[in-house]
Each structure stands twice: as C-alpha cells, then as structure tokens.
Amino acid sequence: MKIHSYNQRMFSTSTLLPLQLPSRMETHLWYVLPNEVNSESVLSRYVDLLSPLEKDHVFSIRDNQLQKTALIARALVRTTIARYQIRPQVSPKSLQFRKNAYGKPEVDWENDNDWPPIHFNLSHTSSLIACGVTIDSPIGIDVEEKKRTMKNKILSFAKRYFTNEEMEVLRAISDPEVQRQEFIKLWTLKEAYVKALGRGFSGAPFNTFTLRFRPANPNHEDSEIVIVPLENQSLLTTNWQFAQLDLAGSHYAAICRKTNGGNGAVSSSKSVPPKNKYSLSSISCFGVDLTPDNIAVAMVYFVQGVLGLARLAVSFYLKDDLHLDPAETAVITGFSxxxxxxxxxxxxxxxxxxxxxxxxxxxxxxxxxxxxxxWSLMASFVDGKYGATFCILLGSLSVAFSDVVVDSMVVERARGETQSVSGSLQSLCWGSSAFGGIVSSYFSGSLVDAYGVRFVFGLTALLPLLTSAVAVLVKEQRFRGPLRGQGLSTSFIDTSKDSIIELWQAIKQPNVFLPTLFIFLWQATPHSESAMFYFTTNKLGFTPEFLGRVKLVTSIASLLGVGLYNGFLKNVPLRKIFLGTTVTGTALGLTQVILVTGLNRRFGISDEWFAIGDSLIITVLGQASFMPVLVLAARLCPEGMEATLFATLMSISNGGSVLGGLFGAGLTQVLGITKDRFDNLALLIIICNLSSLLPLPLLHLLPDDNSVNKNEANEDDDVELKSN
Incomplete structure (x- = not known):
C-alpha cells in the first residue's frame, strides 16, 4: 500500500491548491493537531464551511475542547475532499454528505456517475484528527496516542474484546511497556477494519474476528496481516489490505482498505461465500439485523415474556390456595x-x-x-408459602442469569453507537418480550379457570427449555481453559478482584453514579399492584379468564409502548422523556381512584371496560417511560465494563423497584388494607402516584445529550479506546 501523509497545520479555507487524485493503489492521509489551530479568525472561517445541521451539532457541544475538535474535524473533511476537485464549482462549503445504513459518512454527489468514487474516513483523539482518502476502495482508519495508558490491567481490558489467539500473543510479551504498545497497535488495526467494513461496531464486534500476523513479530509494518473470521463470514470479508505508521511522532495510525488481491500486506486469500440476499441477516426488526446472535437475544426475551403464562396462576395460588393477605403477597413478590x-x-x-x-x-x-x-416443582410438590417462595426465587434466578448473558451481547453492540441505535437494540429486546406476553396472556387466565394452577405451572415448565435450545445460535469461541500452572479457582479469584476494582472505578465516576442514583430513586417510589389485584378479584369479582384478557391488552399495550418509543421518542433528550412520562403517568395512574370509588359506573362505564381501557393507556406510557432507563444504562457503560456495569446498573434499578414494592407493602399494612377491607385503597393509590413526582427535582443528575457519549461529539463512526 502506497501512502502519502499530509500535515495541515492551519489549513486555508480561502485558497485550496488542487491536488491530483490518488491512484487506485494509493492512500492519502491528512492530519491536523487541534492544539496548533488557535486563531479565532481561522476557526470562524471553519464555521462558515459547515452546513446548518453541522453547525447545530457543533454548537450543541458544551465542552469547549470537544466543540473545537468537532469543528476542525468537519472542516478537515470538507477542505480535504475539495482539494481533489475536478470541476471549478466544487468548494468545501458546497459539499454534501450522507450516511450509509450503518451511519458511515459518504460524499453525496448530485450525480454519482459524473464524479470520481472518492472514499474517506475520519478518526481522532483529543490531540490529533486524521482523514484518509482513497479512490474506488472503501477505507477505515484509526489513530491512538502512543502514550495512552490504562488504569486497568492491559490483559484484563483486552480479554473483553480480543480473541483467544490474540490474547495468547499479548500474554507472551513479558515487557509491560511493549505489551501496552502492541495492545494499542492491535486495537487500531481492528478498529480500522471495522470502520472500513462500514457496518458499525455492533455489526462487527472485535471478538468476532482474529488478526493474525505472518511472520509473527512485533514489527507489524513488515508482517502480512490475515483476517480470520470466527463468525458471519459473509459479512467479515477478508480481501483487505493493512498499513500501520507513526503520525507526528506521538500517535499510532492504522489504515485498512479494500483490495482485489494486489501487492502489499494483503489479508488472507481465503474465499468468501457470496452473501445470500435472502439470508436472515438481511432481515431486520426494529431496525436491527436478525443475525443468529440477535435471534438468540430476541428469543430469550420472548421467553421472559411468555413466562407470564404463570403470573396469574401464581397470584391466585398465593391468594386462594395459601390464603395470604395483600401485604404478604407483596413481600413474596419483592423477594422473588x-x-x-x-x-x-x-x-x-x-x-x-x-x-x-x-x-x-x-x-x-x-x-x-x-x-x-x-416450575416442575411448583406443579407437583410445593404446598406452602416457603416452598413457593423458594421455587419462585429459583425461576427468577433462571431468568435473571439468562438475562445477564444476552444483555452482555446487547451492550457490546450498543457500545459507541448513538442513542437511536441503542434504542433500536433495546426495542428489539423488549418488543420480543412484549410479543411473548401477548402469546401467553389470554390463555393465562382461561387455563387457570379450566384446569387449575398446577396444570399451568406444569405447562410453564416447558417454556424455559426454549432458552436452552437457542443457545446453539450464539456464535462463541470455545475457551481453552486457564493458563498453564494457573488453577481455575485462582483464575476466578484474580479475575473477580480485577473486575470488582474496575467496577468500583467505573461506578464512582460522577457521570455514572449520579444518573444511577436518579434511576434508583425513580424506581423506589411505592406502588400498589398487590392491593389492586385483591380489590379487583375479591371486591369486583374479576375472574381469571377476564384478567387474562386484561393481561392480553396490557401485553399489546407494552408492544405499543415499545413502538411509541422506537418511532417517536428515541431521539428525544432523556431528561424531557423522563419529565413528560412521569408527569403524564402520575396523572393517568390516579384514574385508578375512579375504579376504586365506583365513579366510572355513574358515567355508564362498567368496571370491566374501565379496567381494560385504564390498563391499556397506563401500560403504553409505562413501557415508553421505561425504555430510556435501559438506553441510559447501556450508554453509560464505558468500554471494557459493558456487561458487568450494565448488570450492576440494572441491579440497582431493580433494587429500587423492590424497595418500592416493600414501601407499598408497608403502606398497605399501615392503612389497614386486607383481602377483605379496601376502605383506604384510594388513599394508597393517591400516595403511590404522587410519590412518583418526588425524584423530578433531581433530573439534573441525568446527562444531557452531549455528555452521555463523548464519541458522538466528534465523529459518529469512530470508536474511542478508553479505560476506566
């Protein structure tokens, strides 16, 4: 690969000397050091080059340094492309850009056939911005500071992204400084490849392919680099060419460009099967490609939803078979x-x-x-509240563990992505769960009526086996075991220590701790579900079959809530979503007082129809308001701690919900609400709903759009290497 590099110290915007287009075998690499661009007049001219949307984006960034970097990055792209003008009317300001389906920027010519097939890619650190240009060849570049240090151990961080083979290469390096440098070099090469593919990090996670050097030596520039796909071979193509070089004496730069098998450090000649246009990966749901991994994730969430088949059975079992009061039921629900x-x-x-x-x-x-x-135990042997609590806990453990496994897959794909992409991933998950709820909800009541709770428990026991079955869809490298001389227990202890230290370092950061505190408080407000269940069954006489129909409506409403968020709210600032949905939800939640007092019957609305309509509206809003919690938690997770930190954040959120349930149980007990007395139920509903407004003064703890993901402030398709 022939490379020409150009350092634009204070690149002019008024007079651009035309430059010959690179040949099809050449790569031009332009770079600028932001610290060298300090003239206000120059920066002002850069602003004039930008489109209105670019200006809005740049000036929405509050951090001055990030704002300056974003401005220079966009000016660098425009002036660089304009240098290759083949017609006089092309100017930096007149250039227009578009993004492909995965967010990678491209030049948007008025008529593509009349212009050269220019490809470019941008990368940046806080101290250097680089732009690579090729003709008729997709390109990806990445730059990282040579002196970049890691607060965590290199190997502990690397194992979250690199393959087993790559980890063995790093472990073989005894010198810590050399190991650090080789880690950074490998990172830049892998990221350059992912960016060249143009599918985003979620489309080609680092651990789905290995970069192999032939001959194996520390000097990557002289090595042939072979791409070894571990999955998705139709997407992770191997006809790519790599180069690595120093920039400004302070940065490593990696370049990856497509090749047809020419000269240079060419990747593997391994044949690539043609992509089937009817393959599952070409089908999308909620804007997410249905790859085998994503299907597995969706199916696990579907099982979570379809397990609602037993939810009504459990409630009636605790109420009718075990004769528990509302407060006792709320406590067992909390323990579950x-x-x-x-x-x-x-x-x-x-x-x-x-x-x-x-x-x-x-x-x-x-x-x-x-x-x-x-669920098999619930169907056969359990006959007391302690046994029931144990089995419910066991079933909850099963779902929680599988949830952690698939959440780690989701968060890895959300890393470095925009709020919109993260929202689409969460929409796929919770849309699948809602669909599972729809499938099971109607029968959940009618089966209890017709066959009893034990039969429903036995039927439910078959559903978790779907989770076991879809495990074959997960593309995963086989782990070869601990290092020689290192026992499994020692490996677990050492890894756990490292993980706990990393977790603490991540959580104590204000940009993680403060939003987490808000989520906890937002979830910790009391609720009255158990008391309302006893009221609707014992007082209003709702049958299991009717409650199954209500459950069907709420499941459909949950899916509508996901659709509402995915279609209209995923690009709305998080603070506005929390404010709007909380206030509206509080107002709508108070309508349950109408049902409790019987006011609906005065207007000719039956209890059944009012309950269905009320549940529909409240559930749609509730699901739409919960989606931002998931998106925020996923996007707060810094690189290297995605799965563990996301699990921690969701555990804290769940802890708030459990605490809210216990508060509700305590209020139920204090207000004297039992399975037969509901005199103070309206007061309980009012207290619970108004309390949900209490966290709103703390909305400032949530990040604004600019601080959730600083990568977005500079360039949408660049994934920064970070440590915590």
Whole structure:
C-alpha cells in the first residue's frame, strides 16, 4: 500500500491548491493537531464551511475542547475532499454528505456517475484528527496516542474484546511497556477494519474476528496481516489490505482498505461465500439485523415474556390456595426479585468459569434447565408459602442469569453507537418480550379457570427449555481453559478482584453514579399492584379468564409502548422523556381512584371496560417511560465494563423497584388494607402516584445529550479506546 501523509497545520479555507487524485493503489492521509489551530479568525472561517445541521451539532457541544475538535474535524473533511476537485464549482462549503445504513459518512454527489468514487474516513483523539482518502476502495482508519495508558490491567481490558489467539500473543510479551504498545497497535488495526467494513461496531464486534500476523513479530509494518473470521463470514470479508505508521511522532495510525488481491500486506486469500440476499441477516426488526446472535437475544426475551403464562396462576395460588393477605403477597413478590439484585455476580461467574468451554452457550442451557426445574416443582410438590417462595426465587434466578448473558451481547453492540441505535437494540429486546406476553396472556387466565394452577405451572415448565435450545445460535469461541500452572479457582479469584476494582472505578465516576442514583430513586417510589389485584378479584369479582384478557391488552399495550418509543421518542433528550412520562403517568395512574370509588359506573362505564381501557393507556406510557432507563444504562457503560456495569446498573434499578414494592407493602399494612377491607385503597393509590413526582427535582443528575457519549461529539463512526 502506497501512502502519502499530509500535515495541515492551519489549513486555508480561502485558497485550496488542487491536488491530483490518488491512484487506485494509493492512500492519502491528512492530519491536523487541534492544539496548533488557535486563531479565532481561522476557526470562524471553519464555521462558515459547515452546513446548518453541522453547525447545530457543533454548537450543541458544551465542552469547549470537544466543540473545537468537532469543528476542525468537519472542516478537515470538507477542505480535504475539495482539494481533489475536478470541476471549478466544487468548494468545501458546497459539499454534501450522507450516511450509509450503518451511519458511515459518504460524499453525496448530485450525480454519482459524473464524479470520481472518492472514499474517506475520519478518526481522532483529543490531540490529533486524521482523514484518509482513497479512490474506488472503501477505507477505515484509526489513530491512538502512543502514550495512552490504562488504569486497568492491559490483559484484563483486552480479554473483553480480543480473541483467544490474540490474547495468547499479548500474554507472551513479558515487557509491560511493549505489551501496552502492541495492545494499542492491535486495537487500531481492528478498529480500522471495522470502520472500513462500514457496518458499525455492533455489526462487527472485535471478538468476532482474529488478526493474525505472518511472520509473527512485533514489527507489524513488515508482517502480512490475515483476517480470520470466527463468525458471519459473509459479512467479515477478508480481501483487505493493512498499513500501520507513526503520525507526528506521538500517535499510532492504522489504515485498512479494500483490495482485489494486489501487492502489499494483503489479508488472507481465503474465499468468501457470496452473501445470500435472502439470508436472515438481511432481515431486520426494529431496525436491527436478525443475525443468529440477535435471534438468540430476541428469543430469550420472548421467553421472559411468555413466562407470564404463570403470573396469574401464581397470584391466585398465593391468594386462594395459601390464603395470604395483600401485604404478604407483596413481600413474596419483592423477594422473588432478589436474584435480579445480584446480576453482576452472574457476570463474574460466566466470565471467569466457562462451562464446557463456553461462557454464554452453556449458561443459557443451564438457565433453561433451572427454570424448567422450578416450575416442575411448583406443579407437583410445593404446598406452602416457603416452598413457593423458594421455587419462585429459583425461576427468577433462571431468568435473571439468562438475562445477564444476552444483555452482555446487547451492550457490546450498543457500545459507541448513538442513542437511536441503542434504542433500536433495546426495542428489539423488549418488543420480543412484549410479543411473548401477548402469546401467553389470554390463555393465562382461561387455563387457570379450566384446569387449575398446577396444570399451568406444569405447562410453564416447558417454556424455559426454549432458552436452552437457542443457545446453539450464539456464535462463541470455545475457551481453552486457564493458563498453564494457573488453577481455575485462582483464575476466578484474580479475575473477580480485577473486575470488582474496575467496577468500583467505573461506578464512582460522577457521570455514572449520579444518573444511577436518579434511576434508583425513580424506581423506589411505592406502588400498589398487590392491593389492586385483591380489590379487583375479591371486591369486583374479576375472574381469571377476564384478567387474562386484561393481561392480553396490557401485553399489546407494552408492544405499543415499545413502538411509541422506537418511532417517536428515541431521539428525544432523556431528561424531557423522563419529565413528560412521569408527569403524564402520575396523572393517568390516579384514574385508578375512579375504579376504586365506583365513579366510572355513574358515567355508564362498567368496571370491566374501565379496567381494560385504564390498563391499556397506563401500560403504553409505562413501557415508553421505561425504555430510556435501559438506553441510559447501556450508554453509560464505558468500554471494557459493558456487561458487568450494565448488570450492576440494572441491579440497582431493580433494587429500587423492590424497595418500592416493600414501601407499598408497608403502606398497605399501615392503612389497614386486607383481602377483605379496601376502605383506604384510594388513599394508597393517591400516595403511590404522587410519590412518583418526588425524584423530578433531581433530573439534573441525568446527562444531557452531549455528555452521555463523548464519541458522538466528534465523529459518529469512530470508536474511542478508553479505560476506566
């Protein structure tokens, strides 16, 4: 690969000397050091080059340094492309850009056939911005500072992204400084390849392909680089060419460009099967490609939803068979959520103790079997509240563990993506869960009426086996075991120590801790679901079959809520979503007082129809308001701690929900509400709903759009290397 590099110190915007287009075998690399551009007049001229949308984006960035970097980056692209003008009317300001389906920027010529097929790619650090240009060849570049240090251990960080083969190469380097440098070099090469593919980080995670050097030596510039796809071979193509070089004496730069098998450090000649246009990966749902991994994720969430088949059966079992009061039922419901409070532990276990060589597949299989066991026990042997509590806990553990496994896959794909892409991923998950709820909801009541709760528990025992079955869809490298001389227990302890230290370092950062505090308080307000269930069944006489119909409506409403968020709210600032949905939800939640007092009947509305309509509206809004919690949690996770930190954040959120349930149980007890007395139920509903407004003065704890993901402030398709 022939490379020409150009340093634009204070690149002019008024007079651009025309430059010959690179040949089809050449790559031009332009770079600028932002610290060298300090003239206000020059920066002002850069602003004049930008489109209105670019100006809005740049000036929405509050951090002055990030704003300056974003401005220079866009000016660099415009002036660089304009240098290759082949017609006089082309100027930096007149250039227009578009993005491909995965967000990679491209030049948008008025008539593509009349212009040269210019490809470009941008990368940046806080101290250097680079732009690579090729003709008729897709390109990806990445730059990183040579002196970049890691607060965490290199190997601990690298294992989250690199393959086993790449990890073995790093482990073989005894000198810590050399190991650090080789890690950074490998990172830049892998990121350049991902960016050249143009599908975003979620489309080609680092651990789905290996970069192999031939001959294996530390000097990558003289090595042939071979791409070895571990999955998705139709997407992870191998006809690419690499180069690595120093920039400004302070940065490593990696370039990846497509080749037809020419000269240079050419990648593997391994043939690539043609992409089938009818393959599942070409089908999308909620804007997400249905790859085997994503199908597995969706199916696990579907199982979470379809397990609602037993929800009504459990409620009636606790009320009618065990004769428990509303407060006791609320306490058992709260305890059933305990497995969701220790989700990080499952992350530590699955990361450090692979079963049969796999960290994901095996645990999905185990989770499914555990869930089947718990519901089988409920269907046959359980006959007391303690046994029921144990089995419900066991079933909850099964779902929570599988949830951690698939959430790690989701968060890896959300890393470095925009709020919109993260929202689409979460919409796929929760849309699948809502669809599962729709499938099971109607029958959940009619089956209880017709066959009893034991039959429903037995039928439910079959559903977790779907989680075990879809484990085969997960593409995962087989783990080869601990290093020689290192026992599994030692590996687990060391890894857990490192993970706990990393977790603490991440959580104590204000940009993570403060939003997490808000989510906890937002979830910790009391609620009155148990008391309302007893009121509707014992006072209003709602049958299991009718409640099944209500459940069907709420499941459809949940899916509508996901659609509402995905279609209209995923680009709305998080603070506005929380404010709007909380205030509106409080107002709508108070309508339950109308049902409790019987006011609806005065207007000719039956209790049944009012309950259905009320549940529909409240559920749509509730699901739409919960989606931002998931998106925020996913986007707060810095690189290297995605799965563990996301599990921790969701555990804290679940802890708030459990605390809210216990507060509700306490209020139910204090107000004297039992399975037969509902005199103060209206007061309980009012207290619970108004309390949801209490966290709103703390909305400032949430990040604004500019601070959630600083990568977006500079360039949408660049994934920064960070440590915590």
């Amino acid at each position: 959520a305990l497995p969701w409070l220790i989700k990080p532990l499952y992350g530590f276990i699955s990361d450090s103790v692979p079963l049969f060589g796999y960290r994901r597949r095996s645990y999905l299989v185990l989770s499914g079997l555990l869930g089947a066991l718990s």
